[in-house]
Structures are given as C-alpha cells and as structure tokens.
Amino acid sequence: MQGAKRQFAEPEQVKDLARKALGRDLVHVERLKGGSKKGVYRLEFDRGDSAVLYSWAEDENFWDTESPSSGLRFFEAAQRRLREIGVRVPHLYHADAGREHYPADVALIEDVRTGSxxxxxxxxxxxxxxxxxxxxxxxxxxxxxxxxxxxxxxxxxxxxxxxxxxxxxxxxxxxxxxxxxxxxxxxxxxxxxxxxxxxxxxxxxxxxxxxxxxxxxxxxxxxxxxxxxxxxxxxxxxxxxxxxxxxxxxxxxxxxxxxxxxxxxxxxxxxxxxxxxxxxxxxxxxxxxxxxxxxxxxxxxxxxxxxxxxxxxxxx
CATH class of the missing domain: 3.90.1200.10 (Aminoglycoside phosphotransferase (APH), C-terminal lobe)
Known part of the structure; x- marks a missing residue:
C-alpha cells in the first residue's frame, strides 16, 4: 500500500450503514487514531448518543500481510466467549460480513466514552x-x-x-x-x-x-x-x-x-x-x-x- 493513497470510510457510506443497520441518523463521523489492523470510527447520532464502527477494509490494515487474527469472525468469537465468562467487553449492536450496507466487514459496537x-x-x-x-x-x-x-x-x-x-x-x-x-x-x-x-x-x-x-x-x-x-x-x-x-x-x-x-x-x-x-x-x-x-x-x-x-x- 506504500505509495498509494489509502481510502478510508466515506461519510455517506457510514451514514447509509448507520441508517440501515440501526435506524439512526448520523451527524458526525470521526476516525480515531492508533489502529494498525482495522479502522475505528466514532459515530455521533442526532439524539446525542454515539457508537463505534470497526472496519476491516483492506486499506485500514497497515501491515504488509493479512493478520491471521484480525477480522470480524475473530471479534465476534472473542466477544461472545468473554461475555460468557463475565468479562466486560463493548456491547455488539450490529455485525455484517455480507457487506450488505458497507464494502467491508464491519461491527457497530458500544462507545465507552468515560476514558481508558x-x-x-x-x-x-x-x-x-x-x-x-x-x-x-x-x-x-x-x-x-x-x-x-x-x-x-x-x-x-x-x-x-x-x-x-x-x-x-x-x-x-x-x-x-x-x-x-x-x-x-x-x-x-x-x-x-x-x-x-x-x-x-x-x-x-x-x-x-x-x-x-x-x-x-x-x-x-x-x-x-x-x-x-x-x-x-x-x-x-x-x-x-x-x-x-x-x-x-x-x-x-x-x-x-x-x-x-x-x-x-x-x-x-x-x-x-x-x-x-x-x-x-x-x-x-x-x-x-x-x-x-x-x-x-x-x-x-x-x-x-x-x-x-x-x-x-x-x-x-
């Protein structure tokens, strides 16, 4: 990917996803820093609440090879197992591996905004x-x-x-x-x-x-x-x-x-x-x-x- 311009999530794509997946109107999208294997976006809605979007699009991965443990199926399996044993993880609102509303595997999850x-x-x-x-x-x-x-x-x-x-x-x-x-x-x-x-x-x-x-x-x-x-x-x-x-x-x-x-x-x-x-x-x-x-x-x-x-x- 070096030398080519990466294409990250477009606001219109994310608005369409939020509307179809959650029935919500989006007012702001912010790409959060730090991720190297997936894109992480904060989605703010018209009622003042928010969610986080994980995108496993190819352009979001900065490594030279596909990670063997990064992707929606790994997230869903881990999230399910951790919840089963009582470990707190973000709630999963919507997951889509069929790319019905977005051109990559995505998950919409709880936005925990009270800090790290x-x-x-x-x-x-x-x-x-x-x-x-x-x-x-x-x-x-x-x-x-x-x-x-x-x-x-x-x-x-x-x-x-x-x-x-x-x-x-x-x-x-x-x-x-x-x-x-x-x-x-x-x-x-x-x-x-x-x-x-x-x-x-x-x-x-x-x-x-x-x-x-x-x-x-x-x-x-x-x-x-x-x-x-x-x-x-x-x-x-x-x-x-x-x-x-x-x-x-x-x-x-x-x-x-x-x-x-x-x-x-x-x-x-x-x-x-x-x-x-x-x-x-x-x-x-x-x-x-x-x-x-x-x-x-x-x-x-x-x-x-x-x-x-x-x-x-x-x-x-």
Whole structure:
C-alpha cells in the first residue's frame, strides 16, 4: 500500500450503514487514531448518543500481510466467549460480513466514552487501583477458562487449534530476531548469541495439557472504564487460549509498577523469561516492519523499537 493513497470510510457510506443497520441518523463521523489492523470510527447520532464502527477494509490494515487474527469472525468469537465468562467487553449492536450496507466487514459496537484505564491511573491513582482490582478478577476468570488446544477463540471453536505454545513462540522469536538483526545494527552484531539464548531458554520447557484464555496485548490503553468503574476490554480479536505467562509478560511491560495489582501466583518462571525475550524481539521487529510501509505515527513506533532493543540486548 506504500505509495498509494489509502481510502478510508466515506461519510455517506457510514451514514447509509448507520441508517440501515440501526435506524439512526448520523451527524458526525470521526476516525480515531492508533489502529494498525482495522479502522475505528466514532459515530455521533442526532439524539446525542454515539457508537463505534470497526472496519476491516483492506486499506485500514497497515501491515504488509493479512493478520491471521484480525477480522470480524475473530471479534465476534472473542466477544461472545468473554461475555460468557463475565468479562466486560463493548456491547455488539450490529455485525455484517455480507457487506450488505458497507464494502467491508464491519461491527457497530458500544462507545465507552468515560476514558481508558491509562487515563484513570494518571488522573486518579486511587480510583485507578480499584479498577485494577476488578481487572485482576477478569484476568483470573480468563485464566480459569481452559482449552486443550491453543489458538484464537475462533480457531479453537472451529477445530483448528494447535498444541505446544513453546514451539510456536520459538519460531516467532527466531523470525523476529532475524528481522530485527537486519534492521538494527547492534542486534545484528549479536544475532548468533541472541539466537543461542532464545534456544537455551526454550529447551526443556514441557508441553502443557491445557491453556488459559488471554487477551494478548492488554495494556492500560486497551482497557476502557465505564460509568460503573468496570474495566472494559477492547481490541479483543486476538483473544486466544495460550500460556497465561505470555499475557503476564505483556502486562508487566505495559503496566510497569502497577502490574503488582495484576500479579498471580503459580506462573512458570522459565516460561516467563523465555516469553519476555520473545516479546522484546517482537516489539523491535514488529514496529520496524510496520514502518516499512506508510503507518502515520512513525516516531511512536520508533520509540517502541528503541526501548525494546535495549531490553533484548540485556539478555546477552
């Protein structure tokens, strides 16, 4: 897509969708920032209320390949499973994979406008900690929801789950290492040592009999807070059955000192260490690969890659 002008949602298309799907008249459409795999739009209606539109149009995806865990079916399966176990997610008002009213797969969902957990923690630390306690309860409910196979909720439900998270992550880590080494000179200089460290950490970790439910990219910006101070998980398409350690590595990276409110007992320290290195390599290679294209917020992505370069290099 680099070099070609992307076509985002046209106001008339969205007005037609809102009218036909919800019977509502639209007065304003705002494309929200931050998405790299789907378009996210706030739709404001004539009665003063609003909804959010997710669009999985090709032009909304800034990655060089189609994501294996992004799309309407992944969203619907994750939204349904999370609601079943009592985890708060946005209400789904309308979903359309038939493209009857819009030229892409879309979902119209609840617009939770009371802010993110990231904002709450910065503005009201005490109130934010109360929300964190409720988020911890949601994470426990997810960890207790088990499957004998790993994969996205949609994949497992369709019989396409897999075995052995460690083998999968080892492949990811070595691929990310090669891509990072090709783009970052300092990583390239120690590529062999980092590869040996990756294999050393993976060796001897035994396969498990089942896996818990994880979000996969759960930072404080992916948790909204509703008007009852309940945490609301968003960007849930990648919700998967996987080693819970993978979730907790990411939580620790993104929540920093506040992670202590989410910590649980019984995690495998060896898995945590292996997954931490794998995620640091992913958070170097992924942002830099995204910047091979025309993703707009370039300095933000470069900052992520720089930080995780230092974290990965600390392993050698």
């Amino acid at each position: 957990l990231e904002d709450r923690l910065a503005r009201d630390p005490e109130g934010g900690r109360r929300v964190m306690d409720r988020l911890a309860a949601s994470l426990r409910a997810m960890a207790e929801c088990r499957s004998p196979e790993h994969g996205t909720v949609a994949a497992v439900e369709s019989g396409q789950g897999r075995r052995d998270c460690v083998e999968l992550v080892l492949g990811w880590a070595l691929k990310d290492l090669a891509q990072a080494a090709a783009r970052v000179e300092r990583i390239g200089q120690v590529e062999q040592e980092l590869g040996e460290r990756v294999r050393e950490l993976a060796a001897g970790i035994e396969e498990r009999a089942d896996y818990g439910l994880i979000h996969g990219e759960l930072g404080p910006d992916h948790v909204l807070v509703d008007d009852q101070d309940e945490p609301v998980l968003i960007d849930i398409e990648g919700t998967s059955f996987f080693d819970v350690e993978w979730e907790h590595v990411f939580l620790r990276i993104r929540f920093g000192p506040d992670y202590e409110h989410l910590r649980i007992d019984g995690l495998d320290e060896r898995r945590l260490t292996f997954y931490r290195l794998a995620q640091h390599l992913s958070l170097v290679a992924g942002p830099l690969r995204l910047l091979d294209g025309d993703f707009p917020d370039r300095e933000f992505m470069m900052g992520i890659a720089r930080h995780h370069t230092e974290q990965a290099l600390a392993f050698v």
